[in-house]
Amino acid sequence: MAATKPDRLPGRHRRPPERQATYGEVLAIGEFRSLWLGQAMSLLGDQLAQVALAVLVYNRTQSPLATAAVYALTYLPPIIGGPLLAGLADRFPRRRVMLLCDLLRAGLVAIMAIPGTPFGVLCALVFLVVLLSAPFSAARAALLPEILEGDRYVMGSALQNMTNQAVQMLGFAAGGAVIAGLGPYRALALDCATFLASALILVAGVRRRAAPAVTDGNLPSMWTMTRAGARLVFGDRRLRTLVLFAWLCGFYVLPEGIAVPYAAELDDGRLPVPVISGLLMAAMPTGTVLGAFLFSRFVTPSGRLRAMGWMSMLTCAPLILCAMRPPLEIVLLLWILSGVGGAYQLAANAAFVQCVPPERRGQAFGLVQSGLLAAQGVGILIGGALAQELGPEPVVALAGAAGLSVAAVLAMTWTESRTEIIAKVRAV
Incomplete structure (x- = not known):
């Protein structure tokens, strides 16, 4: 009887296949769902607010330059303040940083939604609102790997990325129609509501964690x-x-x-x-x-x-x-x-x-x-x-x-x- 060839040579082992996470597996994690939903709501509100601000500023000033300047303010604050304020996400509990940023931004946008707010004040408020997005985004990005480990992090990032792109397309596409129906001030009030909703979702769905940096009580500058x-x-x-x-x-x-x-x-x-x-x-x-x-x-x-x-x-x-x-x-x-x-x-x-x-x-x-x-x-x-x-x-x-x-x-x-x-x- 002829000898059969063994399936594997002695001492050799096949490398086990790499495990890939699934979208369903990621969405089953409650904390991720909270971050995901809160981010989507806030981003949709921001897209409406950008269109509303452009309409509001142009209607008030009839100046393309002023309209472009206010839009440019959405880029400037994170570039200037991001490297400094992002460190807050390593000094203090990240959930707390996100909550405070949401509440502060809701208050600032609520002031912007008051009819007759002076143009200079409006620009200052836009600057502060966008500036606060730096520590919020840093805290959220740093918290996500703690909630999703291994390949779940990649799947969660992919899902968030796809959602962000879809929300941006929806926000810009529907923004004009929404503002035509609500008016720019009510659209800003809606943006304020999305920040408050995001804060409530964080309180309900994301658990408390200690500050990530262990110190002896003397916090570095x-x-x-x-x-x-x-x-x-x-x-x-x-x-x-x-x-x-x-x-x-x-x-x-x-x-x-x-x-x-x-x-x-x-x-x-x-x-x-x-x-x-x-x-x-x-x-x-x-x-x-x-x-x-x-x-x-x-x-x-x-x-x-x-x-x-x-x-x-x-x-x-x-x-x-x-x-x-x-x-x-x-x-x-x-x-x-x-x-x-x-x-x-x-x-x-x-x-x-x-x-x-x-x-x-x-x-x-x-x-x-x-x-x-x-x-x-x-x-x-x-x-x-x-x-x-x-x-x-x-x-x-x-x-x-x-x-x-x-x-x-x-x-x-x-x-x-x-x-x-x-x-x-x-x-x-």
Whole structure:
């Protein structure tokens, strides 16, 4: 009788398959549901408030410059105050920080909703409301890995990302109609209500936790914590590379900032320019939702880390083809494909969490978020200036080429750093 060949050689073991979390598993966690729902409500209110403020300021001043200035205030405070105020999420209990920020923002927006509020006061209130989003976002980002461990964190981040993109599209699309029915002041009052609802959800659904930083009673100054956070993030090659991956969005978000002049170039009489503008602005968020779902659902945790460099290049490469001045349908496909590649941010975020000590996450996330906003703002500003001289299509193509070059360098650097992080992911 012939001997049979053993299925495995002695001493060899197959690596067990990596466990992937599911959306249902993440949504079954009550604390995550509370964070998720509260964030969605607050973000929807903010989108309505942005449209309401634009209408309110323009109706009062009839000045495009004043309207743009108030909108710019939504970018400035986190860039300036984010690195300093984000440290509050590491000094005090994160749930408490989020609650106080929600209540303070509700009060400030309630004042904005009073008819006849002077323009200067309105600008100051907008600045303070957005400034308070920095410690709130830092506390929330630092709390999420404590609620969702391992691959659940990636799935939860993907679900939150898809929700945020969908809420933004819904808020901007429906904002005009809602404000036409309610008026700008009532829309601001609705935004105030969403902050109060978010606070109630946090009280009911998120449990108390102690402050993450253990001290001897002498709390370090905010400036000391900011410097320590900067040394932590930029002194580690792995973290430095991951931060640059996050800030790469400054290149591929640029097309959204010049979508209106791009739409004017594509106008062939079939669709009004505002409709083309809306389609262009919705293209990348649509791709991001699709990419986040596919990347989180069908790619293993270690596979995401390996694909991160290639995916980052995918965000920029399609934009180069805009130099050929394709028609609207092709432009939409290119921008959607760019948005799909943006799903690499999920892997970068998960790797960042693995590398940052839990008690320092608030400050670290705050620094990254501030740089993210700065990269977006600067990228759009430069893109607008260049589009004035060169036209929108060449500028989008140049942004894609420059971003692809940076992404390629980051991808090569990442291959030297990812092995240790992949080992950590597999061990979870």
